[in-house]
Amino acid sequence: MRIRMRIRNKINRHFLMIFCVMLLLSSGCAQKEENITFRGVIEDITENSILVTVTGDSTDFDKASVDISHAERKVQLSVGQGVEITILPEIRESYPVQVTGIEIRPINQKISAQEAKAMIDGEEEVIILDVRTRSEYQAGHIEGSVLLPNTEIKEKAAQVLPDQNAKILIYCRSGNRSAQAAKLLLEMGYTNVYDFGGIIDWPYGIVQ
Template sequence: MKILSKLTIITLLFITGCSTTPNTYKTISAKDAQAKMTTSEDVVLLDVRTPAEYEEKHIQGSILIPDYDIETEIETQIPNKDTTIIVYCRSGNRSRNVANKLITMGYNDVYDLGGINNYPYTENIVTN
């Protein structure tokens, strides 16, 4: 009986200890993103819109890698996969897709800010 109990406990520990949940991106509010960007130098704000959209307006300090170039450009621009990345686009669709893609590519700390259209800190928006 003792052997069976020990085997059961070991099996349960093995199953729960070895199970991993897949890494997923997190959504982040504008307020929390702003706080994270002002308190840490290790945060990259990633704009995934087109160059024309970026030129029209973007959040100050962001870098541009269009969603269609993520797979070929991200590792050049952000080689450290533990970098905190906050992704945004125009309305939130592209940022969500890119955040998922970044997780799939092995990036560990990815946040989806959504769209610049809903970003309330207009003093941080650069326009041309």
């Protein structure tokens, strides 16, 4: 009799454990997959999606077609723009993979002097931003550049750079202040920022 009772109790405990597991799964208490964040460069834009080439090794895919129909956008989307994207964990296998965007944020894009020169000479309007001191600017600057010293960005950016979606190319003397300025402008809401380093590496002419 006692043996039967022990067997019955074990069976009851076994079914109780199964019931608890099923209850957890059905109530959504099971651990959920986390959202995925990666960085990339926009290659193409359609009405509800963007094609992105992934930079870095944060994901297993090198390109993604991102559904942006319901994504929060903190950037004006343009081809060539560097972005950080958070997506849902569900990845639909294809090439490129298809994913659903949650949030899109701008990132500072580091470019070479040659790439900056090509942008300046191109058809699209750009702002060349010099973030050195006034005395450095007067000693020699890139033709057409606008002076906004790094230390004055917080106070004067809205006046000097009223369009937060404009394409801004930033330089300083050696590249340190330009990187700081690019980061600050992005934090202030500017969406299309490029850092091309220092004027000491600018192989083209300057003016006084």
